[in-house]
Amino acid sequence: MNIPKSSPTGGCGGGCPTKEKGADLHRRDFLKSGAAMATVTLAPGVTLMSMGSGVAAAANPDTRWGLLIDAAKCPSDCSACVTACSDEHGWENNGEPTDPQWIRKVTLKNRDTGFENSLPVMCQHCANPPCVDVCPTGASFKREDGIVLVDRHTCIGCRYCMMACPFKARSFVHEPVTGQKVTTPRGNGTVEGCNMCVHKLDRGEGTTACVEACKITGNNAMIFGDLNDAESDISKALANYPSIELRADLKLNLGVRYQNI
Amino acid sequence: MKRLIIATIVLFGLAVGMSQAGSVYPEIPMASGEAHPEGNEYWRVNHMDLLRHDRDLTMREGIRDTDASIAECVTCHAVNGLDAKPVTVKSEDHFCRVCHDYAAVKIDCFQCHNSIPPELSGASLMFKKQANTLEVLMAYIEGLSR
Amino acid sequence: MERIIYRELKSTPQIWGFLALLGVFIAAAGAVVLYIEHHGHIVTGMDNQIVWGLPHVFAIFLIVAASGALNVASIGSVFGKVAYKPMARLSALLAVALLVGGLAVLVLDLGRPDRLIVAMTNFNFISIFTWNILLYTGFVAIVAVYMFTQMARGVPTYAVKTAGLAAFLWRLILTTGTGSIFGWLVARQAYDAAIMAPLFIVLSFAIGMASFLLVTMGITHLTGRAFGAELRTRLARLLAIFIAALMFFTTMQHLTNLYAAEHWGVESFILRDGGIYTTLFWGVQVLVGGVLPMGILFHPTLGKEAGLVVLSSLLVIAGGFAQIYVLVIGGQAYPLEIFPGYEVSSSFADGVINSYTPSMLELILGLGGVALALAITIIGMKFLRILPNSLSDANVGSKV
Secondary structure (H helix, E strand, O other), X not given: OOOOOOOOOOOOOOOOOOOOOOOOXXXXXXXXXXXXXXXXXXXXXXXXXXXXXXXXXXXXXXXXXXEEEXXXXXXXXXXXXXXXXXXXXXXXXXXXXXXXXXXXXXXXXXXXXXXXXXXXXXXXXXXXXXXXXXXXXXXEEEOOOOOEEEOXXXXXXXXXXXXXXXXXXXXXXXXXXXXXXXXXXXXXXXXXXXXOOHHHHHOOOOOOHHHHHHHHHOOOOEEEEEOOOOOOHHHHHHHXXXXXXXXXXXXXXXXXXXXXX | OHHHHHHHHHHHHHHHHHHOOOOOOOXXXXXXXXXXXXXXXXXXXXXXXXXXXXXXXXXXXXOOOOOOOHHHHHHHOOOEOOOOOXXXXXXXXXXXXXXXXXXXXXXXXXXXXXXXXXXXXXXXXXXXXXXXXXXXXXXXXXXXXX | OOOOOEEOOOOOHHHHHHHHHHHHHHHHHHHHHHHHHHHOHHHOOOOOOOOOOHHHHHHHHHHHXXXXXXXXXXXXXXXXXXXXXXXXXXXXXXXHHXXXXXXXXXXXXXXXXXXXXXXHHOOOOOOHHHHHHHHHHHHHHHHHHHHHHHHOOOOOHHHHHHHHHHHHHHHHHHHHHHHHHHHOOOOOOOOOOOOHHHHHHHHHHHHHHHHHHHHHHHHHHHHOOEEOHHHHHHHHHHHHHHHHHHHHHHHHHHHHHHHOHHHHHHHHHHHHHOOHHHHHHHHHHHHHHHHHHHHHHHOOOHHHOHHHHHHHHHHHHHHHXXXXXXXXXXXXXXXXXXXXXXXXEEOOOOOOOOOOOOOHHHHHHHHHHHHHHXXXXXXXXXXXXXXXXXXXXXXXXXXX
């Protein structure tokens, strides 16, 4: 593609990131220029963003989004994160084996000691994702900021990624879907999974639905943040307390880390 | 090339259609909001490329303030049904279907993407974070009265 | 020794009748594809735990058999065994046909078969899958060239030999590639093994030869052309050797797995506790598909009986099918070990043995692939000079 990366700064200090179209598309860059642009009402209910501060633009290669989950703070009877994800993205699991599950609560029982633990498992956003390696069309890909996604426009539904994933993090859509959330298109015959709420991150919210829900319950078992930023909460927590990656033997370098398993 | 030919045929059909009121040629529903600065002609012929181009920008690079967002298309181009609510793509009056049905083009976009304006499908549009609620409401009422 | 004369098949009612029967199967599979595309994979037995099901077993079987079916041609041109040369064309045609049949099943089971064009235009060259797609198309091309060198007049022997060698090497790589589809899946205890590639190669030898024997015996019977007992027995003996090699590699596969502690769980599952998979392994794969046909074919008198050769070939095919079934489905039925040392439970089938009941639809789709492969073979023989007038022992100079 001949599109220059837009400025990752997000703020519109030196002029907003303007998009360059491919040479084949002679387009006027309408509504995009002018740093001082305010909210522009386009139509009933549609407003283009007002270019204030705090609007994150694009996936930033200096960032690596990650999650830290503290199993000690995660009660076995709580599934707020699962419900929140389901609400945010509009998937529903009614217990059928064909139903999707972007995030699930897993209960662990130590075979020797009988000690029980509970924690959520979702796409671990590997730095070396097996799903991306095996995908024949390149639909499975890793964004610059470390989020592993399925491009549903090129997914052919072969499910090789599901065979390759060590965490069962992906689901295949087994039937036609209607009434999707606008921010989360989903459809029959393609593979899907946790997208770390990219729509929220790109909007500059800097958090995910599951983490917010976990905060609201007061358990605070999940921290979201930039693993590359030494000053972020998640990096500090990782630096100060022991944590593990699931299936560390596979050396996948996961974006999701766990404590107190 | 194929695209050009089809588009030309459609455009021709449209022109003829407009000159013969009440004929079978599609009548493109009115849109709300500002028209495209590039002009209707340009959009008729190029909207698929723009959509595809901007889709990759959003999907792959996380750039969301694009010109061609499918969620925005269906907002400005919402068509109200008999119940005064925007119709989904199931209805042949839906903006994206009028020409496509006529030109026998099949698109799969709405298997995944919602085909009615975001406000009505219960989600917020991605860029609207700092939108002024009053303004949105006003605009919406204005849209209804159109 | 007479000259070998290749002839197109005559339009007999038997041939047309058989083609019509195959047509019914193919049409049924076509209907199934439309049905699944409309309703989604929910109408099949596959789900989010068993993501690859019966269609994949069929597809892998056909693709593996395809490369094995080329054996006879390779032995003829590459290793210079004159007796096999008259069958080389059929061997090559069958190889291409089986491959196309297998690929058709694979592609038609995609969640989005309508996006085939996407698969053809977007390649991720790190993916083994992509390499397989290239290997498959390359195989068809090379084998086509090979057939052309055999069939065209005035092509020098060395050219035939070179093309034959290329096809032979390509098929080895191809089967290695197919095996690697599984060998690369580090996440799954059942698959993560380097032996997968050689295992697939010997598997292809066995089921490819069995398929070739069945097709050759079937078509010579149907057309009333001769197929010498001597020649048949030789092929059958070869099949017996391939089965022995397959059993050896299968033993190695399980022994090496037992050697690595992290594979004990899945090994005891397949070998002892796996219910249907254990039954399929010992009963069908080992006993019916291995010991039994090997006993028959190595037997000095039984191995010469035409009927028993047919039976043994069928048994080998059943055994090979069971082997792929146990590998593909059994490997998924065994739960992923995400938390070693813990007992796990969740709402998404963590820590449970996943169950799978293939639906009729998947069976019809798979059989459609087999029918397609056979139909291509017969149509090929109908319009091209593939099959010799006679494969009698006198004709093919059995003394080589």
